[in-house]
Amino acid sequence: MNFDFSDDQKLLKDQARKFLTEKCTTKTVRKVFEGSDGYDATLWKQIADMGWMGTAIPEEHGGLGLGYLELCVIAEELGRALAPVPFSSTVYLFAEAIMIAGSDEQKAKYLPKIAAGELIGCFARSEGPGAVTPKSTRAAFKGGTLTGKKLAVSDGMDADFAVVLARSSDEPGERGLQLCVVDLKGKGVARRAQDSIDPSRKHAEFTFNGAAAEALGKPGEGWSNTSQVLDRAAVMTAFEQVGGADACLVMAKDYAMQRYAFGRLIASYQAIKHKLADMYVNTELARSNAYYGAWALSTGARELPLAAAAARVSATQAFDYASKENTQTHGGIGFTWEMDCHLFYKRSRDLALNLGPQRTWKDKLVTELELSNAA
């Protein structure tokens, strides 16, 4: 039994935490949160210099060729620090889409640039409110051009390229779907910044009007390719969420241990103690589910879809609770703009919605349970 990260992986994590504690304070986060920049370019450059974007990219494509476990420990620290960089869009989504569905040519074209920090990518699925389904996907990819709209694309204003889920044939349902890659600086692409609840993760609306696009993966496989990308991204995002939840627990605890009310530390009141105990319980369960997701991801286990869904649901719930109750523990001061509580509260919701809501993942989880019970 060795259900833990290796010493090397732990060392990497410690280094990442140390680096981010120094270089990515909440002051760094606020510069993006309160400003118009989509990300912190200095931080992005530093991260690139350390090779983080290439952690799971094979060496032949310019990556470090380490693996997903290494990427997971970095993800946890990025989540803890609320790092304002397009890491998840570029690494968990865009790069994984290329690795899953890309041709050798495409891998050679995109992956080295990602690993070098020279390419920001994103992934575009939603076209409106409600569920993303084969039916809701109307953007049309035909004859090497893309036409249609995509909304709420994370890091969309800063991305160089987008992977887009689109309809490439008249086949019904998911059989008509295919992924494609679009150069966002090309003709026929209009982008508009959209206001988001967490402005440290900016979003964009894309309007494609006959934009040049290249196929990524086969026709009819767009939906299943997307599912695979989302499974992988869900595991890594779960680590970001666990990192965020853990940060909230630490903040709440630290505050409760120095704030007095009625002559006592507020940490001595059961209402606070039990709230923090619940935060701890949720976060530990989420961490354990995330570990299992990491194992499944790193070994390519066929349990990945179930493990990813469980990690996603558990981590979303943990971060949601921890960020809410961290604010509550702080009382009035916790609801001011100057305190950092709301940065976590807003990030928790952004991460909960990006990649699709809990409902969708829960339904998927149960579908996987049904399949595994039937097997």
Added chain:
Amino acid sequence: MNFDFSDDQKLLKDQARKFLTEKCTTKTVRKVFEGSDGYDATLWKQIADMGWMGTAIPEEHGGLGLGYLELCVIAEELGRALAPVPFSSTVYLFAEAIMIAGSDEQKAKYLPKIAAGELIGCFARSEGPGAVTPKSTRAAFKGGTLTGKKLAVSDGMDADFAVVLARSSDEPGERGLQLCVVDLKGKGVARRAQDSIDPSRKHAEFTFNGAAAEALGKPGEGWSNTSQVLDRAAVMTAFEQVGGADACLVMAKDYAMQRYAFGRLIASYQAIKHKLADMYVNTELARSNAYYGAWALSTGARELPLAAAAARVSATQAFDYASKENTQTHGGIGFTWEMDCHLFYKRSRDLALNLGPQRTWKDKLVTELELSNAA
């Protein structure tokens, strides 16, 4: 604005409480709970002498001709006392079914006996686990005879007559349903006692094999008649549930105010204080919803289906929480057979399932909201 019971109604309530405090202690309840009798015949007789069964039955049919508000205040006290009598089966269900769907002849035949406490009735719907739907209703009422099975009928072993939901024609769905009345002492009726979680409310399985039955209401109206009966019963049961929840709150509070742990009354710990505060909040909300249900019931308002569903859902949640957390407040001793906590815990669940589960009522509630918004 007069959203309260009248002084006369409050007086009736006080009298009922006083009577039940004296005559229906938990010792009385335990006699039925732990014994084989289906109800306490002495208590039933005393209640009959006071005319409670006839509270809402018109004077022309031997009742007191008071009204539903009066019946609601009695229901709250019966619920608080966990009265082990077939009151709800006979009065809320059987009598109401006769009043809603019965012919003048049928009213004259059954209502005076009910009012006099000489007839115990019940209402039989379920034929198996899962939802009761037109589709799940297979018992066949044809040519004056009934054939089929009904399960989990409250007070079924002691009832003289049953109203039964059955299929009377080959019309599909609810159009094929009709209510009928069966003399349970007649031929072709077999009954078997079923074990229940709350043995102070005993349940029975009925097997009808060509039993003589008379139609109650028109063919095709069985489902809508049942809905009407359930709406009325839901309001009165909500009062029983509020009474039960209130009793749990009082028990929990009294215990917390005399039990010491670590040198302090347990009532001084926030974990207990906040638990009791939540019980109070839930119970007050439930009471207010029940009042609205009572108003709708007593005035025959068209809001009754919505009001009944809201009263039902709210009261079920309040009693569920109060009975669970009353046990928890008592700690180990609360989980012993000798303490009364479990009597409330079990009754709360019995009331939650009888008349159908929350899920069904919630769905109905939203359907009513949709209709009222559309109107």
Added chain:
Amino acid sequence: MDFEDTPEEAAFRAEANKWLSANAKLRGAKKSADDMAEMENGAAAEMAASKAWQKKKAEAGYARITWPKGQGGIGGTPMQSIIFGQEEAKYDVASGGPFAIGLGMCIPTLMAYGDEAAKKRYVWPAVCGDEIWCQLFSEPAGGSDVAGLRTKAERDGDEWVINGQKIWTTGAQFSDYGILLTRTDPNVPKHKGLTMFYIDMHDPAVEVRPIKQASGGSGFNEVFFTNLRVKDSQRLGEVGQGWQVALTTLMHERLAVGGGQGGGLDEKALMGLARTLELEDGPAIKNASVRERLADWYVRSAGLKYTTYRTMTALSQGKQPGPEASIAKIVVAAKLQDLAAFAMELEGEVGALKGDDAPAAGAFQMGWMSAPGLRIAGGTDEILRNIIAERVLGLPQDVRVDKDVPFNKMPTGR
């Protein structure tokens, strides 16, 4: 059991309506273009409109119905106040919001503890809207624990010199006066060393700074006092009796805060959203999980509504409503947070947007961002549960280690 007025109530309602229709227009279904333009004249114009409407009401005795004639009232009943409020809500009139704290809390305190000269000077200008008051109690060191305050008042002849800071002061930026709770003796237990004053908010020794909230808004302020000098005649109550005076004020606060919050973002709004969205398995409104939550939240809203009716009935019968009103905010705040988050999940990835980019013009996002504040302002969830436990159910207070300790000997972590 009915929802009808008593004959007296009906008569009062008719009278109120007569006056309202003579002095205001019924609220139309939609604002006209003119009205919209008017509103955009901004805060100053709004405030002027509020003051004008307040004066009209005060002169007619509708501004504070339960107060005596000539002081903005008619010596009426609490039920008459409610009836007037119900009718007023049907008319297109300016908000009475700016006066709520002054008239709901500060002036009653002044009426209870001020001298005749002060009452004569301040009551009418406040009730007629000419002067606005705020309440200066909370401090950074003590949110829930109001009596833990540190703002110092030191005697200097016939004056007091005040230094310190208040926080969460609603309306300080447009207030003319305020009632201010200070510490005058740090050597006695904390509740015993307090003294109450009223002060001029325009004094240059008073500095008001708005607080930016996590939701982006700025409803509250910090207020700083640097050698603010007030006359001893501005003292309310005896020296060292400030806590008793404050309790009078706070008792009025509980009645003033209460329910009704949540910005109208309830299950009806969610139902509206659910009707427009498609989920994986069809229309959101048909989804069992959505329907279950709609029902859960509806029974809580409806339960609160009918609890208010019960309270109004008690008032109508001349009874004093109890602290049951505390339940409203606990229920509403938690529901708002959950409901808004759930709505955003229904919206999907697009739910992470806000403002006009989000569905329903970002109403659910706004509700979700303001909910944490609602769970805290006017008493945290935890404090309110304590209040219900102690004042409604009669359970003991939390163990108090601060009752008999001199204030300056109390642990504070600083």
Added chain:
Amino acid sequence: MDFEDTPEEAAFRAEANKWLSANAKLRGAKKSADDMAEMENGAAAEMAASKAWQKKKAEAGYARITWPKGQGGIGGTPMQSIIFGQEEAKYDVASGGPFAIGLGMCIPTLMAYGDEAAKKRYVWPAVCGDEIWCQLFSEPAGGSDVAGLRTKAERDGDEWVINGQKIWTTGAQFSDYGILLTRTDPNVPKHKGLTMFYIDMHDPAVEVRPIKQASGGSGFNEVFFTNLRVKDSQRLGEVGQGWQVALTTLMHERLAVGGGQGGGLDEKALMGLARTLELEDGPAIKNASVRERLADWYVRSAGLKYTTYRTMTALSQGKQPGPEASIAKIVVAAKLQDLAAFAMELEGEVGALKGDDAPAAGAFQMGWMSAPGLRIAGGTDEILRNIIAERVLGLPQDVRVDKDVPFNKMPTGR
């Protein structure tokens, strides 16, 4: 990260399996008719089988793997204990349940505080299953507050005379010995006046009465002492040091209780039920609200399962697992109560039945009836949250008013 044994662990697993297959049969999918008949011989036969199997294990060093050779162990690691347990579970062997408390808590206490003669006399008979021990701490006056106990031990020459009552004593009805915490000095603060003894449960001065639980079962007992005389040599630890001794015992209890409870009634069982039921809108398994709950409960079960794996990994690496194990019972008990209630609602009116009359042979009803006990036994939800807050997160204890007060001056309400 993997789920594989280290080479050493794999070797031990193989060895354990070799021994097990030589001494027991693999557990079949179904019990044979013969086995069933055997089981119906009842409790006495079951106990005999348990004792026989325990002896075999003790002789082979598998009864208490971490204990020294010759005392039922092999001086092994905690991980080896777990591995043996995993392998043993695959075989059709009698339960080790009757020995869990004695070997998990009582004997370790005796080993720490008993004299050589006592160790020599009691350890082997306990480990080989000949003698069963129980733990006599809890009293009616103090469930969560163990140190508030009142059972009195008074010195009489070389003996002590004990009077009082214990409660919630698991296994008292078949125990041969027990460790007993008593109050020897009521004039000092409560933690300081306690003394620990071990006693003979067959002494006629000891009376055991089973407690009927709300679920109908009787797993616990009350134990009464009427002038029970014990020798001073049966004292464990110094006079007045009983609390320190008890802490040793309780530390072992936390490790022994932990997770795994809930009777296997989990989301898999619910899923099985949901596959068989029709709701208003079709099969229950397709209902969005059912699916949502299945997922909610699954992630909690899975989270616990993988938390256990993390703990085992720590053990495997020779680390001491922390009090994180406390989370299991909080999670499992609440889940059981909610899940069982939800299942009953799916069953509809028929869910109010129990036993064979209910679907799934009443499994959900039984779970629902036992859940309140699980939320209390071995530490209430509230006490466990306190433990997590204090021991894991390092938050302060609740305000203690009982620390320095003589026991007989403490308020008790009696």
